[in-house]
Amino acid sequence: xxxxxxxxxxxxxxxxxxxxxxxxxxxxxxxxxxxxxxxxxxxxxxxxxxxxxxxxxxxxxxxxxxxxxxxxxxxxxxxxxxxxxxxxxxxxxxxxxxxxxxxxxxxxxxxxxxxxxxxxxxxxxxxxxxxxxxxxxxxxxxxxxxxxxxxxxxxxxxxxxxxxxxxxxxxxxxxxxxxxxxxxxxxxxxxxxxxxxxxxxxxxxxxxxxxxxxxxxxxxxxxxxxxxxxxxxxxxxxxxxxxxxxxxxxxxxxxxxxxxxxxxxxxxxxxxxxxxxxxxxxxxxxxxxxxxxxxxxxxxxxxxxxxxxxxxxxxxxxxxxxxxxxxxxxxxxxxxxxxxxxxxxxxxxxxxx
Amino acid sequence: xxxxxxxxxxxxxxxxxxxxxxxxxxxxxxxxxxxxxxxxxxxxxxxxxxxxxxxxxxxxxxxxxxxxxxxxxxxxxxxxxxxxxxxxxxxxxxxxxxxxxxxxxxxxxxxxxxxxxxxxxxxxxxxxxxxxxxxxxxxxxx
Numbered sequence: 001x002x003x004x005x006x007x008x009x010x011x012x013x014x015x016x017x018x019x020x021x022x023x024x025x026x027x028x029x030x031x032x033x034x035x036x037x038x039x040x041x042x043x044x045x046x047x048x049x050x051x052x053x054x055x056x057x058x059x060x061x062x063x064x065x066x067x068x069x070x071x072x073x074x075x076x077x078x079x080x081x082x083x084x085x086x087x088x089x090x091x092x093x094x095x096x097x098x099x100x101x102x103x104x105x106x107x108x109x110x111x112x113x114x115x116x117x118x119x120x121x122x123x124x125x126x127x128x129x130x131x132x133x134x135x136x137x138x139x140x141x142x143x144x145x146x147x148x149x150x151x152x153x154x155x156x157x158x159x160x161x162x163x164x165x166x167x168x169x170x171x172x173x174x175x176x177x178x179x180x181x182x183x184x185x186x187x188x189x190x191x192x193x194x195x196x197x198x199x200x201x202x203x204x205x206x207x208x209x210x211x212x213x214x215x216x217x218x219x220x221x222x223x224x225x226x227x228x229x230x231x232x233x234x235x236x237x238x239x240x241x242x243x244x245x246x247x248x249x250x251x252x253x254x255x256x257x258x259x260x261x262x263x264x265x266x267x268x269x270x271x272x273x274x275x276x277x278x279x280x281x282x283x284x285x286x287x288x289x290x291x292x293x294x295x296x297x298x299x300x301x302x303x304x305x306x307x308x309x310x311x312x313x314x315x316x317x318x319x320x321x322x323x324x325x326x327x328x329x330x331x332x333x334x335x336x337x338x339x340x341x342x343x344x345x346x347x348x349x350x351x352x353x
Numbered sequence: 354x355x356x357x358x359x360x361x362x363x364x365x366x367x368x369x370x371x372x373x374x375x376x377x378x379x380x381x382x383x384x385x386x387x388x389x390x391x392x393x394x395x396x397x398x399x400x401x402x403x404x405x406x407x408x409x410x411x412x413x414x415x416x417x418x419x420x421x422x423x424x425x426x427x428x429x430x431x432x433x434x435x436x437x438x439x440x441x442x443x444x445x446x447x448x449x450x451x452x453x454x455x456x457x458x459x460x461x462x463x464x465x466x467x468x469x470x471x472x473x474x475x476x477x478x479x480x481x482x483x484x485x486x487x488x489x490x491x492x493x494x495x
Binding site: 181289290291294295298299300302303307309312313316319320 | 367368369371372374376378380383385387471473474
């Protein structure tokens with residue numbers, strides 16, 4: 001049953017999408033997250049160009065089975081179709097332009113951002129979601145790096161999986177999870193690794209699957225990474241971001257074309273690495289306690305968005321299952337990637353004994 | 354000595370205990386905490402028992418430590434005051450009770466329990482409170 005979510009009735013958004021798609025054309029793509037097919041339909045090419053690149057590495061040919069979720073995406077400016085509710089600024093709790101309002105009505109959830117004027121709605125029971133933007137040509141860097149994140153995050157959780165705020169990269173020996181705060185070197189590390197030929201699963205958000213007693217798996221959401229421009233210029237001068245970042249914006253690196261073949265949809269996890277910038281030239285990897293790993297990994301995954309207290313127990317189980325290490329980052333990036341590559345090979349050798 | 358009883362505020366605080374250390378996250382404020390050693394033992398007792406007083410906790414823990422019960426109680430009371438200030442525990446009136454925990458094999462040195470607090474996640478709370486649709490409906494769209 002379609003329900004109202006704030007001023008955004010799902011039916012009204014759906015109708016606006018159909019009108020926008022009639023006006024501009026409908027471009028459909030199918031991709032899979034943790035093996036489940038999702039169809040995304042863009043009203044107009046501008047939206048597809050802005051939002052598809054982060055997901056393109058997960059593309060699949062549409063199969064015989066219907067998608068488990070259909071996401072319809074539209075904007076006002078390029079379609080000329082007004083989206084009901086995007087101008088909703090009157091809410092007393094919206095105290096800053098970046099504030100997100102979480103809306104719930106039965107099984108329907110919505111997320112509204114007043115400042116940028118965007119809304120995402122998920123009706124998990126009906127397997128349909130809608131994302132509406134003010135202008136397809138003015139998408140935020142955040143949205144281009146992690147499109148329809150609120151929808152995918154909520155949908156993944158409903159499937160019993162967990163979204164973790166971490167990077168994940170790997171070699172033929174498996175993957176490492178790199179949970180960390182902004183500024184700890186996580187993104188520089190994950191970008192340096194994929195540039196050095198590692199497999200890349202994610203930089204900021206990844207999906208964790210960990211059955212009790214099983215090997216933890218990490219699944220990919222987005223093939224993007226974000227760096228502050230000065231760090232990008234300093235640490236990876238040969239690499240160009242997808243678009244010049246605006247003031248106060250991180251540079252977004254799109255990996256799907258440059259690193260085709262190195263963007264697997266999943267990797268088994270072998271260890272947790274906690275990055276720390278030391279200032280020295282050389283990189284060192286040394287054991288860390290499980291509780292230290294939990295203290296680093298849990299808060300951002302638990303507190304993000306509307307809050308996910310259940311993530312603490314999931315991460316506690318993960319740090320009990322996998323060994324944790326501090327990755328003392330040297331300034332020589334070649335040394336960083338060599339150290340991680342060697343570390344994964346050593347772990348695999350020890351595991352075989 | 355206060356007769357206040359303390360219970361973990363489970364609506365606000367989530368925690369895990371790993372290798373004798375508790376990680377606690379306050380879902381409302383975004384602060385998170387580490388409690389090690391004696392502090393973790395106190396937190397464990399609070400998790401396992403609703404409505405306990407400082408005196409009750411101290412009496413249960415003191416046999417494990419090489420320190421007079423007074424000293425243990427003072428440390429426990431101080432930790433409980435910190436936990437209350439951080440809204441990780443709720444308070445009420447204490448019914449008289451005793452807790453029994455397993456007798457320790459050997460006494461450890463007593464270190465005053467400490468609540469370590471981290472605040473770097475506070476600006477992570479991006480989302481305004483959850484709004485449920487009511488019959489009256491929503492504010493009008495501009």
